[in-house]
Amino acid sequence: MEYIFLGLKILMATVMIFAGFYHFYKPNFYNPIIPDFLPKKLVTYVSGIVELVLGIGLFIKGYERISAYGIFILMLVFLPIHIWDATREKPAMKTKKIAYIRILIQFLLITWAWYLYQNELT
Template sequence: MEYVSLGLKILMSAMLLFAGFYHFYKPKFYNPIIPNFLPKLAVTYVSGLVELMLGIGLFIKGYESISAYGIFILMLVFLPIHIWDATREKPAMKTKKIAYIRILIQFLLIAWAWYLYQNDLT
């Protein structure tokens, strides 16, 4: 079971590092999902930086648990944006079906982060 937990930790970290990097590499990619009343570039860069820090934090001794909890909170913060997107006439996810699947994935990410936090993978 320990290897499964380590694998889940590595995979979560890799996903966050990739996503965080992508926020800086292709920031306009995220524009459609960010509501117009928010400063799109600032939100993209801040969320990318947070993802990078949390992904790295999963492997810094003494920060693993707080990083997992931070991922849990971040995924909760992103959830309303995905719900909002699914309710739009033209979702950023291209179709309503994909937008609703993305919400389900968000719940999976929330549960995954909570698992990492609860199992304190130090």
Template sequence: MEQMFLYSRFLMAVMLIAIGLHHFYKPKFYYPIIPAFFPKLFVTYASGIVELVIGIGLCIPNYQKYAALGMALLMIAFLPLHIWDITREKPAMRTKKGAYIRLVIQFVLIAWAWFLFKKLN
């Protein structure tokens, strides 16, 4: 079971680092989910930096629990965007079904991060 936890934490770290880097490689990919009143490039880069920091933090023993909590809080912070996306005529996720699936994934990510945080305490 301990090995499963290690793999789970490693997978989340790799995922966050890859997605964080993707924010810099393809910033326009994230623009459709960002409301128009936010500066899109700034929000994209800022969230990419936060995801990179959390992903790296999950790999550093003294910071793992803080990184897991940060992941849970970040996913909660992103939750309104995914709820808002469902209400749009043309969701960023291309279809209403896609937007609903992404919302479910958001809850899975929150639960996963919370599981890691609780396990690390």
């Protein structure tokens, strides 16, 4: 069971680090999902930095638990944006079906981060 937890933690860290880097590699990718009233580049870069820091934090002894909690909170913050996108006539996720699947993925990420937070021993 310990190896499964470690694998889930490494996979979550990898997902977060990759997502964080992607915010800088392809920042315009995120423009359609960010509401127009928010500064798109700022939101993209700040969220990318936060994802990078939290992903790296899962690898640093003593910071694993707070990083998992930070990911949990970040995924909760992103949830309304994905719900808003799914309700639009033309979702950024291209189709309503994909937008609703993205919401389910968001709930998976929330649950996954909470599991890591609850089970981290540090």
